[in-house]
Amino acid sequence: MAAGNVDFRTCNYTTARDPRVILLEDMDQFEVQVFEAYHQRGFPRVVVNYAGLITAVSYEAKKLGINRDATPRAQDALKICRNLILIQQPQDADIKLKEASYKIRLAVDSVLQSLNPPPVFQYSSPDESYIDITAYIDSMEERYGYDNLVHQDLKYWENCSQEVRLIYGSLIGARIIKKILQATNYQSSIGIGCNKSIAKIGSALHKPGSITILAPTGLQQFAEFVKIEGISGLGGKLGDVIKHKFGVETMLDLQNVRHVRLAKTVTFNGNWIGYEKATVILNKAYGLCDDEVVPIKYASTATVSHQFYGHTFTRTQYMTEILELYVDKMLERLHFEKRNHNRTPTTLKFSIFLTNRNNIHAKLENVMWHEINNKGKMIDSFGYDNTSIIPQYWDKNAQVDKVQIVAKFADNPTQVYAVSAFSFMF
DNA sequence: CTTGGCTAGTTTC
DNA sequence: TGAAACTAG
The missing domain is CATH 1.10.150 (DNA polymerase; domain 1)
Incomplete structure (x- = not known):
C-alpha cells in the first residue's frame, strides 16, 4: 500500500504513513572514481571532457566552490584552484562508465538475490538505482515477530515500527555499499525512506560514503x-x-x-x-510520493552523440566524416549492449541538431535535407546492408526509422556548430 | 567582449 | 507517433 490520495491541505503527514522501505543507491563522485589515477586521491580534482567542460567534481574540489554551475569550464575552475587536478575523459568515456555501472549492478544484485524475497531493483541512471526491500522486511517480521526482531536498544522507540523497519533497511544498505566497494573499489552512499522522493533526498545529505535514513516523523523538522x-x-x-x-x-x-x-x-x-x-x-x-520501484535493469534506448565544431554539414564530405567517426562508437555501444544486456536494437534513428548562429539556418536546413534525407544512401555508407558489420548486432526485424532533423537556434549566435546523434531502440 | 558549454535519457504534446 | 521540450549530471 502506497501513500494513496492524501489531502495535503489537512495532512499531518506523520499520520500518512507509507509502509515501504526504499533505498536509493548513489555512487559518490562517480566519474571521478572511475577515471581518477590512483595516486591522485585526496586532492581537488575534476573530470574534464574533450571540449574542456567539467563533467564531475571531487569532494575536495567542491569544498573550494568548484561546481558545474559556477565553474562549468576547466579554465574557470583553475582560477579558483591553481593546483586542481584535471582528469581528462578517455575517448570511450561513456562505455567505461557503462562498464563500471554494470559491475556495480552485478554487485548490488548479488546482495539482493541473497534475500528472500529478492527486492525490486530499478536502474535509474548509470550511478543510481532504487531498491524496494519492503517485501523482505515484511517477511523478516513475519518470520521472527516484531518483538524478537527488534534489538533491545531499539525498543525505547514506542510505536515506531516504521522507523525500525527503515533501520533494518540500513543493514541491507550497508551490505550493498560494502559489496560495491569489494567488487569495484568505488564508494557509494545510500538514502533510505518510505518512498523514492525521500530516499533520493536522503542519499545526497551525507555524501560521501554514508547511509542516511529519513523517517517521516522527522522530515518536517528539516523540510525548511x-x-x-x-x-x-x-x-x-x-x-x-x-x-x-x-x-x-x-x-x-x-x-x-x-x-x-x-x-x-x-x-x-x-x-x-x-x-x-x-x-x-x-x-x-509533504514528503509523500506514490511512485513505485519498478523492475528496470537498464535504459530502454541507447544513444551515441557528438558535437562537431565548425561543421555546417553543408557538404557531403562532412556527412562521410560523421559516419566514419561514428562507426567505432556505435559498434562499441552495440558490443556492450549485446555482451552485458544480451539485446540487439530494432530501430535506428539519426538526428542532427543544428545551432546556426549566423542566421543562415534556412539555407543550411535545405541543404541538409538533400544531403541526408536519402537515408538509404546514408545508411549504406556505414554499412547497413547485407555485408555490413552492423547486422550481427541487429534484430532480424530491424527497421530503420526515418531521418529526423531538428534545427535549434541560439539567441546570441556567434558560431556555427552542429550536434548529431544516433539512437538505438530496443 | 568572446558564446554557456556537453551527452544521454525521459516526458509531453 | 514524431518532434520538441525537458531533466540530470
Whole structure:
C-alpha cells in the first residue's frame, strides 16, 4: 500500500504513513572514481571532457566552490584552484562508465538475490538505482515477530515500527555499499525512506560514503532546509518557475502553495502543468510520493552523440566524416549492449541538431535535407546492408526509422556548430 | 567582449 | 507517433 490520495491541505503527514522501505543507491563522485589515477586521491580534482567542460567534481574540489554551475569550464575552475587536478575523459568515456555501472549492478544484485524475497531493483541512471526491500522486511517480521526482531536498544522507540523497519533497511544498505566497494573499489552512499522522493533526498545529505535514513516523523523538522531544487524533478525549469511565481525557496514553503495556483503554473511549452502534476508536486513537498520501484535493469534506448565544431554539414564530405567517426562508437555501444544486456536494437534513428548562429539556418536546413534525407544512401555508407558489420548486432526485424532533423537556434549566435546523434531502440 | 558549454535519457504534446 | 521540450549530471 502506497501513500494513496492524501489531502495535503489537512495532512499531518506523520499520520500518512507509507509502509515501504526504499533505498536509493548513489555512487559518490562517480566519474571521478572511475577515471581518477590512483595516486591522485585526496586532492581537488575534476573530470574534464574533450571540449574542456567539467563533467564531475571531487569532494575536495567542491569544498573550494568548484561546481558545474559556477565553474562549468576547466579554465574557470583553475582560477579558483591553481593546483586542481584535471582528469581528462578517455575517448570511450561513456562505455567505461557503462562498464563500471554494470559491475556495480552485478554487485548490488548479488546482495539482493541473497534475500528472500529478492527486492525490486530499478536502474535509474548509470550511478543510481532504487531498491524496494519492503517485501523482505515484511517477511523478516513475519518470520521472527516484531518483538524478537527488534534489538533491545531499539525498543525505547514506542510505536515506531516504521522507523525500525527503515533501520533494518540500513543493514541491507550497508551490505550493498560494502559489496560495491569489494567488487569495484568505488564508494557509494545510500538514502533510505518510505518512498523514492525521500530516499533520493536522503542519499545526497551525507555524501560521501554514508547511509542516511529519513523517517517521516522527522522530515518536517528539516523540510525548511531542503531547497526546492533538491527535490527530484524540480531541479530545472519547472522548479525555477515555481520558485519565481510563488516566491518559495524550500520544501516547507512549497507546502503552502495553493493547489489550484500550482496547477495553473505555466511551463512545458506554455501549457499549465495541470492538477494531477500539481498534486504530485505538493505531495513531494509533504514528503509523500506514490511512485513505485519498478523492475528496470537498464535504459530502454541507447544513444551515441557528438558535437562537431565548425561543421555546417553543408557538404557531403562532412556527412562521410560523421559516419566514419561514428562507426567505432556505435559498434562499441552495440558490443556492450549485446555482451552485458544480451539485446540487439530494432530501430535506428539519426538526428542532427543544428545551432546556426549566423542566421543562415534556412539555407543550411535545405541543404541538409538533400544531403541526408536519402537515408538509404546514408545508411549504406556505414554499412547497413547485407555485408555490413552492423547486422550481427541487429534484430532480424530491424527497421530503420526515418531521418529526423531538428534545427535549434541560439539567441546570441556567434558560431556555427552542429550536434548529431544516433539512437538505438530496443 | 568572446558564446554557456556537453551527452544521454525521459516526458509531453 | 514524431518532434520538441525537458531533466540530470
